[in-house]
Amino acid sequence: MPQEAELLYSLKGKKIWVTGHGGMVGKALLRRLANEDCEVLTATRGEVDLRRQADVEAWMEKNRPHAVILAAATVGGILANDSRPAEFIYDNLAIEANVIQAAWKTDVEKLLFLGSACIYPKMAPQPMAEDSLLTGPLEETNQWYAIAKIAGIKLCQAYRKQYGCDFISAQPINLYGPADNFDLASSHVVPALLRKAHEAKKNGEPTLPVWGSGKAMREFLYVDDLADALVFLLQRYSDPLQVNIGTGEELSIRELAETIVRAVGLKAELDFDTGKPDGAPRKLLDSTLIAEMGWTAKTPLAEGLARTYEWFLEHHKSG
Numbered sequence: 001m002p003q004e005a006e007l008l009y010s011l012k013g014k015k016i017w018v019t020g021h022g023g024m025v026g027k028a029l030l031r032r033l034a035n036e037d038c039e040v041l042t043a044t045r046g047e048v049d050l051r052r053q054a055d056v057e058a059w060m061e062k063n064r065p066h067a068v069i070l071a072a073a074t075v076g077g078i079l080a081n082d083s084r085p086a087e088f089i090y091d092n093l094a095i096e097a098n099v100i101q102a103a104w105k106t107d108v109e110k111l112l113f114l115g116s117a118c119i120y121p122k123m124a125p126q127p128m129a130e131d132s133l134l135t136g137p138l139e140e141t142n143q144w145y146a147i148a149k150i151a152g153i154k155l156c157q158a159y160r161k162q163y164g165c166d167f168i169s170a171q172p173i174n175l176y177g178p179a180d181n182f183d184l185a186s187s188h189v190v191p192a193l194l195r196k197a198h199e200a201k202k203n204g205e206p207t208l209p210v211w212g213s214g215k216a217m218r219e220f221l222y223v224d225d226l227a228d229a230l231v232f233l234l235q236r237y238s239d240p241l242q243v244n245i246g247t248g249e250e251l252s253i254r255e256l257a258e259t260i261v262r263a264v265g266l267k268a269e270l271d272f273d274t275g276k277p278d279g280a281p282r283k284l285l286d287s288t289l290i291a292e293m294g295w296t297a298k299t300p301l302a303e304g305l306a307r308t309y310e311w312f313l314e315h316h317k318s319g
């Protein structure tokens with residue numbers, strides 16, 4: 001294991017604004033930051049709508065965070081991305097532009113922007129390294145979201161170049177974990193299959209519906225590992241290049257469905273619906289850069305899935 005990169009930014013005594021604190025990533029960040037000697041700031045959508053520039057500027061002027069983690073975003077699974085393109089591009093562009101501009105205006109010392117692995121070209125060589133950004137066409141189903149996330153990375157680079165701001169960005173591979181979105185119309189594959197498997201077991205159904213061919217390859221990162229990586233980067237990274245965060249392990253959607261079926265204790269056949277899109281054929285990040293700085297993911301998929309299912313059982317009692 002490489003030696004940990006040197007501490008560049010201490011969080012001690014700092015006010016850190018976690019945007020998107022109500023979401024799965026934001027909640028994991030609050031859990032992780034509770035171990036640091038810092039003050040965490042949060043704001044509800046009622047207090048500040050991040051899509052409104054005047055709201056964001058007024059809130060930042062008043063609260064003056066030292067650091068900002070930009071985890072707020074309009075997100076969703078493959079179908080939500082494909083069917084709500086305007087929301088995915090507009091909301092995310094507006095949120096990023098407003099928060100980054102206000103962070104510069106209020107002299108924020110450090111900002112971390114959260115991108116997404118879908119920024120890389122559909123046919124990028126696998127595993128996808130940071131330098132494959134903008135080398136080819138995007139996957140069609142989530143190009144709207146990807147363009148917004150690429151713009152966020154470019155905003156950080158531009159403010160660093162023109163104004164010398166210490167704004168960095170990172171992109172995780174597909175995430176899952178407690179407080180994920182379990183709504184079948186907008187969720188990602190892990191919560192969708194956990195819920196569907198749970199319901200199939202409860203109703204004694206002989207099959208489990210799985211979208212697409214099952215051949216698409218994916219890599220999954222447990223959200224508490226992501227939060228740990230983000231805090232690590234906040235403290236130890238200060239460069240324009242966006243940093244990949246993954247586990248280095250991939251599996252097919254079929255294998256994922258089989259793992260979930262076992263985790264839930266369901267006895268059913270998988271029923272693939274090829275009328276639904278597969279999306280990108282393969283998404284595996286090259287996470288060498290962060291590994292060389294001394295950070296690696298800790299939670300094995302089986303353990304992360306078990307904890308996520310536990311959370312689901314606890315919070316969807318009628319489910």
Ligand code: GFB
Binds near residue numbers: 077117211277280
């Ligand atoms: O997780 P998911 O929606 O995101 O889908 P993407 C991953 C794969 O799982 C696709 C299949 O091949 C789906 O067809 N799948 C199988 C299912 N059953 C289901 C199901 O019941 N629900 C869902 N949702 N998928 C998203 C992007 O792409 O990844 C976002 O659209 C974002 O922009 C996110 O980047 C991380 O990996 O295909």
